[in-house]
Amino acid sequence: MVEFEFGADDAMRVRFAFSPLWEAVHSLRVLADPSGRALHLPWLRAVRPRLAGLGIGELRALAPANGYIPDFLTPPPDGPLPDVAAELALVRATPPETVAAELAVLDRPLAVPDPAAFRDTVAAALERYWHAALAPHWTRMRDLLEGDVLRRARALTTLGAEGVFADLHPAVTWRDGVLRVERPWSRRAALRGRGLLLVPSVFVWPRVSVMVPPYQPMLSYPPTGVATLWESSAPPAPGALAALVGRTRATLLTALALPATTTDLARRLSVTPAAVSQHLAVLRANGLVTAHRLGRRVLYTRTPAGDALTARVSAGRPRRPGGTGGGRPGPRSGRTR
Numbered sequence: 001m002v003e004f005e006f007g008a009d010d011a012m013r014v015r016f017a018f019s020p021l022w023e024a025v026h027s028l029r030v031l032a033d034p035s036g037r038a039l040h041l042p043w044l045r046a047v048r049p050r051l052a053g054l055g056i057g058e059l060r061a062l063a064p065a066n067g068y069i070p071d072f073l074t075p076p077p078d079g080p081l082p083d084v085a086a087e088l089a090l091v092r093a094t095p096p097e098t099v100a101a102e103l104a105v106l107d108r109p110l111a112v113p114d115p116a117a118f119r120d121t122v123a124a125a126l127e128r129y130w131h132a133a134l135a136p137h138w139t140r141m142r143d144l145l146e147g148d149v150l151r152r153a154r155a156l157t158t159l160g161a162e163g164v165f166a167d168l169h170p171a172v173t174w175r176d177g178v179l180r181v182e183r184p185w186s187r188r189a190a191l192r193g194r195g196l197l198l199v200p201s202v203f204v205w206p207r208v209s210v211m212v213p214p215y216q217p218m219l220s221y222p223p224t225g226v227a228t229l230w231e232s233s234a235p236p237a238p239g240a241l242a243a244l245v246g247r248t249r250a251t252l253l254t255a256l257a258l259p260a261t262t263t264d265l266a267r268r269l270s271v272t273p274a275a276v277s278q279h280l281a282v283l284r285a286n287g288l289v290t291a292h293r294l295g296r297r298v299l300y301t302r303t304p305a306g307d308a309l310t311a312r313v314s315a316g317r318p319r320r321p322g323g324t325g326g327g328r329p330g331p332r333s334g335r336t337r
Contacts, residue, residue, distance in 0.1 A: 002210050004179040004217055005190040009138070011161040013195025014151060017077035018145040020084040020138065021091070022220065024130045025063055025073050026203035033065030039205060040232035047133040058118075059125040061250050070102035072119070073126065076197060076216045084130055091123045140229065140264065141202050146299055147259030148223035150202040150292055162294055164198070169208050169221045187212050200207060202226055225258035231268075241310060249279050256289055259301035 028042055030037045032052075063069050071092040075087060082185065096115035103118075104111040112118040134141075154188040165174035171182040179196070189212045197218040201209070205222035242250040251269060262280065266273040280300055283289040288306035292299045 002181045002183045002212065003184055003188040003200060004181075004196060004219075005188065006177045006196075007181065007191060007193060009193055010106060010191040010195050012192065013191075014156060014164065014198060015195060016149040016162065016198050016200070018080065018082055018142075018149070018200055019077040019081050019087060019109075020073050020130065020134065021126070022077070022085040022201055023141065023201060023203050024126060024134050026201060027133060028060055028063035028129075029065055030203060031060060032063065036065060037203075037205070039227060040150075040203065040230070041178055043137065046137075050132040051129075054125075054128055058127045059122050059129060060120065061110075064107065066122075067107040068105065070099070070106070071211070071215065071236050072086065072099055072102055073122070076211065076218055084127075088123055088127055088130075091126065092120060139154045143260055143264055143299065144202065144223055144225060144229055144258060145200050147225070150259060150301065151224065152198065155181065164272065164290075171208050172219070172221065179219070181208060181210055183210065189217060190215050191217055202229060203205075217310065228258065243307075245283075246279075248275070249283060252276070252279055252283065253288060253302060255305055256300060256306070257310070259292070259299040261297055261299060265300070 025042070027043075030040045034041060034044055062073060072091060075090040077087070096119065099115040099119045100112070103115070104110065118272050129270070161179075162174055165172055165179060173180045194213075194217055197216050198220055199220040200223035201220045202223065204220045205226050208222075209220040241253065243252070245253070248269070252265060255265060255268060260268075261277050262273050265280075266276045269276065279325040280289060280291075283306070285293065286311060287303055289300050290303050292301065
């Protein structure tokens, strides 16, 4: 069990970020064990042909299906707008002695004659891998991650820390100012004013991952809606909702259980972006959806009124039977097992 002790100011210093390199490194676990991460099989089928001859053998050896991943591969994100080039620069700036120390505590320890040269070789492989396997899907992934950040930032503002952690993950519990994360190793860390960095991650699913001092304390978790990420169409709208607001607007409201851009909604509904914009304008005028500008992009999401309306007309539908879908620390952080 890993426990983070929150001081008086730490709840106000919870912040959110996400990381292209974090996604890239954790996606390597899917390559190592597809059966244990079946949710991502559509992604795996799409990218596997691009990996032939890419030269990532040494990189893959550092990210086994389970166990410790060297921390220098995933520097904590330091801002809300991730930049893969900047993150790769941090990897290449890792001191050679840190590289050697982290390689020494792998489940299969690795000694290299020149840690600096090995670091640069792995960084180059990571860059090639990012462009081949993640970059083509990054827009869709980024929309999901940014949407989760928006949702949880709103919960933090209105409900405090308990509102953020209540449904974060079954392995995470919050009580009396202590955040507990189920891990197969133990550590109790007082945040002491450093706050906690929350990092939604597509490929950390179905688990969570932590980083403890002396690094920035961090918890990575699967974002809400990750199970729908690789779906190619919007979920069907309830008939009662369609009768009330029209089929296309009902489908939009249903799809906006997770924030999305106009382009993504148009793709999922197989209509033009202009048509989506017209329907979104009507829904916004009636207080059912809202827009959040992030740089040059605009994410749309349902308002509480939109949530309530969708839930109300969906409540009477019969439920289909079925269930739910569902280490050791490194030398300085003890991240993943």
